[in-house]
Amino acid sequence: MFDKITDFTADKFSPTTWEPAKKKAQFAKQLVRFIEADFPHRQFTHALYHRLALTFGHIAHINRHLFYDTFFTSTEGKLSFLRQIRQWPCYGDPAFTYSDVERALQSWLLQSDILARYEERLAQEADAAERAELARLKGEVRDGINEVVHRYCFTVKRYEGEEK
Numbered sequence: 001m002f003d004k005i006t007d008f009t010a011d012k013f014s015p016t017t018w019e020p021a022k023k024k025a026q027f028a029k030q031l032v033r034f035i036e037a038d039f040p041h042r043q044f045t046h047a048l049y050h051r052l053a054l055t056f057g058h059i060a061h062i063n064r065h066l067f068y069d070t071f072f073t074s075t076e077g078k079l080s081f082l083r084q085i086r087q088w089p090c091y092g093d094p095a096f097t098y099s100d101v102e103r104a105l106q107s108w109l110l111q112s113d114i115l116a117r118y119e120e121r122l123a124q125e126a127d128a129a130e131r132a133e134l135a136r137l138k139g140e141v142r143d144g145i146n147e148v149v150h151r152y153c154f155t156v157k158r159y160e161g162e163e164k
Contacts, residue, residue: 002108005032013101014094024101027051031105035082035114039072055098056088075125079118085109 002008008028010021031052034043049064061067071081085102086109094100109115 002104003111005029005036007108008032008104012104016094016096016098024098027098028101028105032108039078041068041072044068044072051098055102056085058084075118075122079115079122082109082115082118086115 008025010025013021013024013028015021016024027048030043030045030048034040034048037043044064046064049067052058053061053067058067061070071077086106088102088106090099090102090106091097092099
């Protein structure tokens with residue numbers, strides 16, 4: 001039903017008491033573009049922030065910058081954001097809320113491979129971090145062994161020098 005961005009049209013949403021269905025479709029398209037582009041800061045407009053702060057159970061996070069920092073500056077944050085979209089129960093009457101848009105975006109998210117891509121990316125980042133930590137620890141052990149060997153050799157040489 002919501003496979004691609006062009007599926008988000010005004011005729012698929014109910015207008016609210018305050019906004020026409022066209023606004024709902026615009027928000028959905030804006031969010032899809034934002035997600036598909038890997039959450040670029042330049043696309044995180046005040047209008048997008050304002051609507052996101054009122055959907056999917058998000059809170060305002062004090063301001064737009066803190067919201068962005070919480071969800072969009074790391075793979076872990078992005079994955080958290082996407083999971084929250086997927087798991088949100090979409091409360092409310094579409095005549096008064098964006099619950100119909102929330103359901104449509106959930107449908108799109110489930111049909112896309114975006115969530116799986118971010119889960120894979122997070123797993124790769126965790127693996128890379130673990131490998132880097134292992135290399136660092138191996139270096140420390142190697143340096144520690146070299147230091148012990150150096151001290152031993154120095155001690156042996158000094159002892160040999162005292163015997164003469």
